[in-house]
Amino acid sequence: MRPGHPHVPTTTTTTREPVTEIAFCAWIAQSTPGDRLEYHRGFLALDAYPMFSRLTDAARKELQRLGTRAFWAAEQDLVHLLQKRIGEERFSYIAVARPKAKVPVIPFSDLVPGNTAPLASSPSPTASN
Template identity: 50%
Template structure:
């Protein structure tokens, strides 16, 4: 039985550079603010728990720090209901960490900019 991924290469925006994470918290927030529901963003490729841990990571210290900040910002955005966070296996010990934009809430409440500030 074949496994099918719902992710298509044309529907995923990758910000991961060859030398390491190229996205910062501001870039992630900007993407969340303008993303249409269902749009996806790969914010890291690798093994996040390993890549962000100084003792075992092969990334330079500054890239580890940037990765931890982006991952924390993504988690806060998910907790605010702005994105879904998923991961897809791309190889042995290799994953794509993906943020999927959620529909904006219709009920009265904090504006998107307020929610992004709270998530920062």
């Protein structure tokens, strides 16, 4: 353990049912940095390939969407993707949530078309000159 970097135990969320693309996106939206989700268990490249997959067509297509979305999320710096070998040709595919980017807050008044000044500086309708 490095000084100033205490070991924080990690827990990986696993599910009995396959994770869908929508569930994966929902997890990303609700996750905090360091949260972990096992999004597939098996051999993703083979499980998603029609010739080798033992999954139904619908389940295989959903797995393909999930794999594509996981890769996209990693490219967007939303998650780190890990693989852990758990047996012969069997892996645990894990997404680790990254810190979310700080997005500047845009006041609603700045989004109103034709508004050139902030609402706070607009003259009061009852003010007289």
